[in-house]
Amino acid sequence: MRQGSYACRFPALSVPVALYLTVLSLLLLITPSIAWRPWPNHQTNGSDPIYGASKKYEGSSEFVHLKYHMGPVLTANITVHTIWYGTWAKAQKKIIREFISSFSAVNSKPPSVAQWWKTVRLYTDQTGANITRSVVLGAEKNDRFYSHGKSLTRLSIQSVIKSAVTANTKPLPINAQNGLYLLLTSADVYVQDFCGQVCGFHYFTFPSIVGYTLPYAWVGNSAKQCPGVCAYPFAVPDYIPGLKPLKAPNGDVGVDGMISVIGHEIAELATNPLVNAWYAGQDPSFPVEIADLCEGIYGTGGGGSYTGQLTEDGDGATYNINGIRRRFLVQWVWNHVVSYCTGPNALDQ
Template sequence: MAAVTSPFPSTLYKFPISIHYTSHPPILSHTKMSILPLSIFILLTTTAASLQTLNTNTFVNPKLPPITFTDSKKNEGSSELVNLRYHMGPVLSSPINIYIIWYGKWAPSQKLTIKDFIRSISTTNHRAAPHPSVSDWWKTVTLYTDQTNANISGNILIAGEYSDRKYSHGTHLTRLTVQDVIATSVKSAPFPVDHKNGVYLVLTSGDVTVQDFCRAVCGFHYFTFPSKVGYTLPYAWVGNSGKQCPEVCAYPFAVPGYMGSGGPGSLAPPNGDVGVDGMISVIGHELAELSSNPLVNAWYAGEDPTAPTEIGDLCEGLYGSGGGGGYIGQVMKDGSGRTFNMNGRRGRKFMVQWIWSPVLKACSGPNALD
């Protein structure tokens, strides 16, 4: 945990002061504080031989660490109390093949923005972006290892795409029917069942509702059941919240109505699409957790594997230094006033949440100020 600057001096003084209340002492309550008249009497006594003065001896509690001062800003979400542990399961240490399933109607520009983000992750991409970059952000994810000490891969490839424009399973999906969508896309043979390196990313358009979407989740990851798909395959789902709940899943590009004019207001999305720009951060969140906990038995905090706290959950809502308590942190703006915190390929800019670092034991991002 980063050192905390104390507002109190480390030296404790003993004053010969008597405090006398002319009535009852001050009353503190949850709703108001009532301070009644207060008289303070300071009594100084002298003798012919000496003058009684203030005792300025320093008292130090040997059981407490010394108070230190720091200007470090690396305290976003940091805590020695976060018990993120490795549970001996696999991580995605081999090159990662991502198979995108576009469910519903998608504009070509929306697809291109999302694909540019995913292609910006790979450290082997020859079109490297300037710092701070998406690939710099992924380096925190690659710090996680499996029991053989193999790191999560930095080599990520879009290996295939499938467009389900006819809503093969309707315009409302449950968590289980998301797996049916994967099964349909695999059976349609646009790409193979890649049970060794494959990750399946289901993206639903803005007119598709999904179980718990907007109410409890903006995306999730899990693995398919053999009874559904024929194999156990890691997958993630993320929905476009642009028309349904941008104030929930695309914050800070949209803000809740109750904030009104009293809050900071919404920020301009870096690619001009509130729904898709909001999805980018959720996709990053889910890919990071899917890579570090693909079968829900690798890296997570908490004792319940069915409801784990993962490396993205620990830093949700943090995008820059100083973030926390509803403040996203210090981010950047381009010449058009659009907000971003990292660069991608082909001149793209993105806003992606930070990730928990197992080395720093704090949330970390490439745009950190220290």
């Protein structure tokens, strides 16, 4: 579906290919390649039902048929350009910035974010080149005045990105070769299907809207709208009596909940940026990707309604991996070498 090039080592898209991408994407009803909620025992939009059972177990290789479809993966060093849409506190930005910076922080205390990223790096393209080790912060753009309103559709998300890369002052750089554009919406912004179906998704921009084909991910702060859905396990649904939330490692339920979704989206952008690389299932417009396969699993024994074995700090906050200075809770991803979900905090390593 996403033939062409906007990442890795490929040149900019030609006009015919860009037109093809745009038309085909519109025919697919603008469906992002992933739409994810961290709450256990649900299915990603369009996922093949056969994978529902596989998510209950770390070693579910009998049911998982993850395949490589010969498309590119992100082998070039990744630069994450962030768009802060809405109202964000400085402390919230610092948490997210450190998480992204921790991807390449190899000296972090184990189990670390960088070790978690090693599983993603196991994936290769058809030349045998691995996904890059380097994930760094790039330029940022603040849209604190809600230039496109407080209610966004999936198409208007692309318009927000266009505004950021075409701004009269300090536009984000156009980096079609190794840039990744991360749009983060604050807690007072509603996005189409947010909470009901998605907490985040990734896709690519249409040349007809943005002028370029750029990989992007959107993640929303669910603190005011649905923390029990998108900030689980730091918040729990009201309809489940007796279930107590865990204490967030950085003291911000909404942002700590976003961290795992951000990791989920970046991992899948790296391994399936054009929806023609690594995924399971028969339909590339609804792929089951490497993080989808491990929803709700954060530690050994995880699956179903159980997160798995986690760690508590001295203040009772729960986490599973270390960043440069902070601690985070991030879901595991599928390891195609051993055919089960893995993470650096696994007890059997």
